[in-house]
Amino acid sequence: MVEVFAVASGKGGTGKTTSTVALGMALSERYDVTVVDADTGMANLLFHAGLSDAETTLHDVLADDAPVEAATYDRFGMTVVPCGTSLDGFRDADPDRLREVVATLAAGTDVILLDSPPALDSRTAVLPVVLADRIVVVLQPTIPAISDGLKVQEYATTYDTGVAGLLFNKVRESESIDRVAEKTERYFDGPTLAAVPESERAREARRAGRPLLAHAPDCAAAAAYRRAADALTVREGSPGDAADRFRSAVVPEQL
Template identity: 40%
Template structure:
């Protein structure tokens, strides 16, 4: 039986999709669950740089048919990362249609797969919407960001996907209420704005006692309730 898979999405850039993916992955990993993290922002991938990991190949190589998925797996403290390649020529060669197969194969090896998608409603973002078990929308309370999240929510339905809910980032209670009112999805978590704990590294590790870390841990539990026991050992991706 495969693990759950979630696309982390939101129409507008800069709302915290990657930060959400990284922190949820770290929170799940700390609680004993095995996690796969895919950098599906094909135009501007940055997960490898954020986490400081490298693999023999990248997601772009896999999508171009130049490498097998196993070669593109970077392991970091129990986290299995499929990093991307930011070079423009690699973007041109990558076939987004193969993203679904990557997600499905990785899900056979871990408890949960988190897919960090790019901004906007592009073909490469629509593939995870329809492939993953559900989509987690991420938005700030900013009007434009909320409108884009609502549009993304509608588009998920167009590709027969499911929306797990929405995360309001950099939001006070009033901001979270605006997000909940305008995005037709359950509010999964409110992540407060705290510049003192901002940064690329997972807040759940660098500032574990902060309200921001608490919000991401709550989100992780909402998405993947704690099992009796996680999968042990290194992830091995099946061939089909």
């Protein structure tokens, strides 16, 4: 059994990486979970998972300088594959190798979460969406964020990737999330998984280099992420078939 989710947003600043790690921790209570930082140009998962001193990262794997096993780390009940932050590492990395990385990881886990780039304007950025079975769209309850999220859904639909659901993040107390979600769901293919309130504890966790669910497990934002994980259905599949599909995934050359 393996299912791959791309956690995506149409713009930066939505809390996508925080959401990816939080969903991973919550899902790890029921599944074997692997989280991969597929944002090879603006990686920051390593800071959220306390891996800023990691010697081997996804950059090394994509440059064919190390096997993927050397870039996997056990953290907070998950397997984490961080990406490096250096310009040299980004330059040397071949993003097309991500196919083989996902295929290899799929043989030994139940769920893979790909922390995707915020803008889908290149082959590098689109590939995580192509490789995923379904996407989780992280939104803020604003018109620009929702509009950009719809673009993510358009890309997903183009590559036959489904929509697992919407995750509203950084929701202020004054915002009527029920009204926003009701209107938004008319345009998206998936349901609203949860609304995560704006939280100072999330910012504290980021500064501490720990996932929110480890840093402040009892806060309202952590509870919302657990509700999102509970609402996220994980479908059974065949690891062998999935691995073949990942290796053969194609992104049109015009991107």
